[in-house]
Amino acid sequence: xxxxxxxxxxxxxxxxxxxxxxxxxxxxxxxxxxxxxxxxxxxxxxxxxxxxxxxxxxxxxxxxxxxxxxxxxxxxxxxxxxxxxxxxxxxxxxxxxxxxxxxxxxxxxxxxxxxxxxxxxxxxxxxxxxxxxxxxxxxxxxxxxxxxxxxxxxxxxxxxxxxxxxxxxxxxxxxxxxxxxxxxxxxxxxxxxxxxxxxxxxxxxxxxxxxxxxxxxxxxxxxxxxx
Amino acid sequence: xxxxxxxxxxxxxxxxxxxxxxxxxxxxxxxxxxxxxxxxxxxxxxxxxxxxxxxxxxxxxxxxxxxxxxxxxxxxxxxxxxxxxxxxxxxxxxxxxxxxxxxxxxxxxxxxxxxxxxxxxxxxxxxxxxxxxxxxxxxxxxxxxxxxxxxxxxxxxxxxxxxxxxxxxxxxxxxxxxxxxxxxxxxxxxxxxxxxxxxxxxxxxxxxxxxxxxxxxxxxxxxxxxxxxxxxxxxxxxxxxxxxxxxxxxxxxxxxxxxxxxxxxxxxxxxxxxxxxxxxxxxxxxxxxxxxxxxxxxxxxxxxxxxxxxxxxxxxxxxxxxxxxxxxxxxxxxxxxxxxxxxxxxxxxxxxxxxxxxxxxxxxxxxxxxxxxxxxxxxxxxxxxxxxxxxxxxxxxxxxxxxxxxxxxxxxxxxxxxxxxxxxxxxxxxxxxxxxxxxxxxxxxxxxx
Numbered sequence: 063x064x065x066x067x068x069x070x071x072x073x074x075x076x077x078x079x080x081x082x083x084x085x086x087x088x089x090x091x092x093x094x095x096x097x098x099x100x101x102x103x104x105x106x107x108x109x110x111x112x113x114x115x116x117x118x119x120x121x122x123x124x125x126x127x128x129x130x131x132x133x134x135x136x137x138x139x140x141x142x143x144x145x146x147x148x149x150x151x152x153x154x155x156x157x158x159x160x161x162x163x164x165x166x167x168x169x170x171x172x173x174x175x176x177x178x179x180x181x182x183x184x185x186x187x188x189x190x191x192x193x194x195x196x197x198x199x200x201x202x203x204x205x206x207x208x209x210x211x212x213x214x215x216x217x218x219x220x221x222x223x224x225x226x227x228x229x230x231x232x233x234x235x236x237x238x239x240x241x242x243x244x245x246x247x248x249x250x251x252x253x254x255x256x257x258x259x260x261x262x263x264x265x266x267x268x269x270x271x272x273x274x275x276x277x278x279x280x281x282x283x284x285x286x287x288x289x
Numbered sequence: 290x291x292x293x294x295x296x297x298x299x300x301x302x303x304x305x306x307x308x309x310x311x312x313x314x315x316x317x318x319x320x321x322x323x324x325x326x327x328x329x330x331x332x333x334x335x336x337x338x339x340x341x342x343x344x345x346x347x348x349x350x351x352x353x354x355x356x357x358x359x360x361x362x363x364x365x366x367x368x369x370x371x372x373x374x375x376x377x378x379x380x381x382x383x384x385x386x387x388x389x390x391x392x393x394x395x396x397x398x399x400x401x402x403x404x405x406x407x408x409x410x411x412x413x414x415x416x417x418x419x420x421x422x423x424x425x426x427x428x429x430x431x432x433x434x435x436x437x438x439x440x441x442x443x444x445x446x447x448x449x450x451x452x453x454x455x456x457x458x459x460x461x462x463x464x465x466x467x468x469x470x471x472x473x474x475x476x477x478x479x480x481x482x483x484x485x486x487x488x489x490x491x492x493x494x495x496x497x498x499x500x501x502x503x504x505x506x507x508x509x510x511x512x513x514x515x516x517x518x519x520x521x522x523x524x525x526x527x528x529x530x531x532x533x534x535x536x537x538x539x540x541x542x543x544x545x546x547x548x549x550x551x552x553x554x555x556x557x558x559x560x561x562x563x564x565x566x567x568x569x570x571x572x573x574x575x576x577x578x579x580x581x582x583x584x585x586x587x588x589x590x591x592x593x594x595x596x597x598x599x600x601x602x603x604x605x606x607x608x609x610x611x612x613x614x615x616x617x618x619x620x621x622x623x624x625x626x627x628x629x630x631x632x633x634x635x636x637x638x639x640x641x642x643x644x645x646x647x648x649x650x651x652x653x654x655x656x657x658x659x660x661x662x663x664x665x666x667x668x669x670x671x672x673x674x675x676x677x678x679x680x681x682x683x684x685x686x687x688x689x690x691x692x693x694x695x696x697x698x699x700x701x702x703x704x705x706x707x708x709x710x711x712x713x714x715x716x717x718x719x720x721x722x723x724x725x726x727x728x729x730x731x732x733x734x735x736x737x738x
Contacts, residue, residue, distance in 0.1 A: 077515045101508045106445050106516030121505070122512040126445040141499040141509075145443055160499040164440040166484075182498040183440060185484045202494060204484045223485060279489040280472055283326030 064089055068103075069096040076103065083109040085129070099139065104132055107149075124151045127168065140177075143170045146187055159196065162189045165206065171260040178215065181208045184225055190260035200227055201237065209256050211264050219272055227272040228253055230264055238288045239278040245271045329561040330469065332394075332650035332660065334462050334553040334597065334620060339570040341553070342604040344717030345710050346726065350698045357695040364691040365701040368615045370592045371453060371522020371545040374514070378522055378545075379431050379452050381615070382411025383687045384702055385605055387679075388550075388596050388619035389435045389455065389526075391417025393470050393479040394557030394650065397424045399659045402626055402672040404428030406679025410687070415455060415617075417557075418468045418493055420482045421447040428676070433524065436513070438467060439493035441483040449517055453546075455524040456510070458497075458535075461554030461571070461597040463563045464528030468493030471558065473653040476662040506542040524548050529569040529597065533577035540582070540591050548617065549578050551597030555620040557660070558651035571597035571608075573720040579612030588612065602689020609690070610705035611721060625682040626675040627657045 105125035118136035137155030156174035165187025178196035194212035203225035220237020371378035420442015434451030551571025596617035650660035658670035712718035
C-alpha cells in the first residue's frame with residue numbers, strides 16, 4: 063500500500079502519480095490521507111488501481127475514471143465520478159449534487175444519500191444509492207441503471223431516454239415522460255446483480271421500475287405542455 | 290377604365306397597400322405555423338440585416354502613416370493561443386480558425402474536409418456536439434475538442450489526444466439555447482456515438498450537467514487540466530449576450546482563450562425565432578469583450594477569438610483591429626466546401642428553396658452532401674477536393690488581411706488597431722467604438738456596459 067498525504071503533497075502530484083499507473087503497474091494499492099475536501103482528487107485515472115481516500119472530498123473526485131476502484135471513506139462533493147468510463151467508486155457517506163453525471167460505465171455506490179441531479183445525463187453507468195436521492199435525478203438519462211433503496215425527490219427521470227430507474231421507497235413526483243413500468247424477470251436479474259455488487263441489503267422484488275414513456279422522442283405539438 | 294378608377298366614374302381609389310408589419314413573409318409564417326403546429330427550425334445564423342463589418346472602413350496610410358510594400362515587406366500572421374496557463378499553447382500560421390460543427394450535423398467526409406483544409410492552411414478545426422471522429426482527428430493537425438452540455442462521446446482518451454479544449458457555454462445563434470438534431474439525421478453511427486435511440490429528435494441541454502456559474506466552472510476547468518496534465522489550452526465559448534460580463538467571468542473562471550460568437554454565427558438547427566431575436570450582432574460584441582480584457586489587464590494574455598459572420602479578409606482585419614486575436618468561421622467554411630452552391634440549383638428548387646437560401650440542414654437532404662448522413666448524398670462530396678477549396682479560401686482571406694495590414698503600415702496583423710478604422714454609420718460607430726467617418730465622434734462613448 064502506497065500512502066499519499068495531501069497535507070504535504072500537492073494535488074497535481076497526487077494525480078500525476080496515480081495517472082502514471084497504467085494497466086501493467088505493480089503498485090495497485092493506494093491510500094490518500096488528509097484530502098480535506100480538495101477538488102478533483104484521483105480524476106482521470108486509467109489503471110487497475112485500488113485507491114482509498116480517507117476523508118471527504120470536494121468537487122469531481124474520481125472524474126472520468128477508467129478501470130480504478132476508488133473508495134471514499136467520507137462524503138463526496140458535487141460531480142463525484144462524473145463521466146466515469148469504467149471501474150468503480152464507492153462513497154461511504156453522502157454525495158452532493160450531480161453524482162455520476164454523464165457516466166458512461168462502471169459502478170457508483172453511494173452508501174448515504176445523494177443530492178439533486180444524481181445520474182443526470184447518465185450514459186451507461188450503474189448507480190446504486192443506499193439512501194435517498196434529490197430532485198431532478200436522472201434528468202435526460204440516456205442509458206444505464208439507477209437503483210435507489212430509499213426515496214426519490216421531485217421530477218425523477220425528467221425527459222428520460224433509455225436508462226432504467228429502480229426505486230424501493232417513495233417517489234415524490236415523476237418528471238416529464240417518465241412512467242412506472244412493468245418489472246419483468248430480466249429487470250429483477252439486473253437489479254439482483256447490482257444490489258449484490260453494491261453490498262445492498264434489499265430484495266429486487268421490493269423495487270418499482272421507472273422508465274421513459276417515449277412520448278417526447280419526436281416532437282408533437284399536442285405534447286407541448288410537457289416541455 | 291383602369292384600376293385607379295372605380296366603375297369608370299373617374300374617382301381615384303386607394304392603392305392596395307400591404308402592411309409593413311404583416312409582410313408576405315410574416316403572413317406565410319403564420320399560415321405555416323397554423324397548419325403544422327411546430328415552430329420553424331432551420332440552420333445558419335441571423336439573416337436579418339444588422340450593423341456589421343461592412344459598415345467599417347480602413348483609413349490606410351498616407352502622409353501620417355507609412356505603408357509596407359505589398360510584395361516585399363513581411364506582414365506576420367501567426368497566432369499563439371493558450372499562453373496563460375497551458376503547458377502546450379497552440380501555434381497557428383493564420384488567425385482564422387474553423388468553428389465547431391458536429392459530426393451528425395455534418396457528414397464524416399465533410400468533417401474530414403474541414404480537417405484537411407484547416408491543416409493545409411496551418412490552422413485548427415473544432416469538433417462539435419457529437420464527439421470526436423477519426424476522420425477529423427486523423428486529418429486535423431490541430432484539433433479543438435468541444436466540451437458541451439450534452440457530453441456526447443466525451444471521454445478522457447479523446448480529451449488527451451486533442452490539442453485544445455473548448456468549453457461551450459453558448460453560441461451566437463442561440464445564446465441560452467441547447468442543441469438540436471432531428472430524427473432524420475440520427476443514423477446508426479450518430480446514434481451509437483451519442484448513446485441515443487436511432488431516429489429520435491435529439492435535444493441537447495442548454496446548461497452543463499455538473500456545474501452552475503463561474504465559481505463552479507473554475508473548479509471544472511481545474512479538473513479538466515488535472516486530467517490532461519495542464520497541457521491543453523482551455524477556451525470558453527460564449528454567445529453574444531453580455532460580452533463585457535461574460536468575458537470578465539470567463540477570465541475569472543480560468544480561461545486561456547475566450548471565443549465570442551455574435552448572432553450571425555450559424556447553428557446546425559434551432560428555432561428561427563431564437564436565431565433572429567436573441568443575441569447581439571458580432572460588431573456590437575467585440576468592443577465590450579476587449580474592454581473587459583483590458584480592464585483586467587488580460588488583453589493578449591487571454592486571447593480573444595471572434596466569430597459570427599466572418600466572410601472576407603477585410604472582416605478578419607477589422608475584427609483584429611478591434612482587438613481580437615483571431616477569428617473563427619463556420620458558415621463561410623461550409624460555403625467554401627460547396628454548401629449552397631448554384632451547381633445544385635435544380636435540386637434546391639425541388640426542395641422548395643434556392644441556392645444561397647437553403648438552410649434546412651436538419652432535414653438531412655442537402656444536395657451538396659455536406660449536412661447529411663444519407664450515404665447517396667454524402668457520396669457527392671469529395672473530402673480531398675473540398676479540403677483544397679477550404680485551404681484556398683483560408684489563404685485568400687489571409688492574403689486579404691495582410692494586404693490591408695500592410696496598407697495600414699503594420700508588420701503583423703495583430704498590430705492593426707481601432708485607430709486604423711472609421712465607421713460608415715452612426716449605429717456601427719456606436720457599436721464598434723470607432724469614430725464616424727469624417728468626424729472624431731463616437732456616439733454613446735462614456736456609457737457603461
